[in-house]
Amino acid sequence: QVQLVQSGAEVKKPGASVKVSCKASGYTFTNYGITWVRQAPGQGLEWMGWISAKNGNTNYAQRLQDRVTMTTDTSTSTAYMELRSLRSDDTAVYYCARAPTFAVAAVYWGQGTLVTVSS
């Protein structure tokens, strides 16, 4: 069965960076991409971007593209999302989801990773 298991909660100071991992299993990793979505406490969902696990092509949300980097490691079937220059409004639950292209409604989601940015 398809599973996406994310890394644990993080607490970071403003200006720091965070790297969240998403380990995939139950399917051929390179046949799909990974979408990243975040959700601030009590708020709605925000699409952050997508990466192809086949060739590393990315499509980032413009408002984040200066601070976000998405990568994959095909040897471990793991996707990563790094967010730099963290601010308090980056406090959110970060989700990964499987998507063959960015223009797909994702079915399989990770459990979410809470990132708290606080001084």
Add this chain to the structure above:
Amino acid sequence: EIVLTQSPGTLSLSPGERATLSCRASQSVSSSYLAWYQQKPGQAPRLLIYGASSRATGIPDRFSGSGSGTDFTLTISRLEPEDFAVYYCHQYGSSPLTFGGGTKVEIK
């Protein structure tokens, strides 16, 4: 960027009643690339509807989606206790992908 506006913000209904949720887009959604997700507290979103009207695998037929262009609707024909949750519409036809602000369906 396509802005999705959901209404109402909160819907207070009783089990067995019909729920009608609206999602309006600021511009036409390409090829009806419009989905609906359900989210419960502490859980990841769950895909209900894609392509505006196709039910995802395992989704009960009390959930139905309709609409095209800029106006879309999610209908829950008879609310079950497990249906009380927040629902988001989501367009995935043009970058950046966007979500609506959500409609909370609560028990009256």
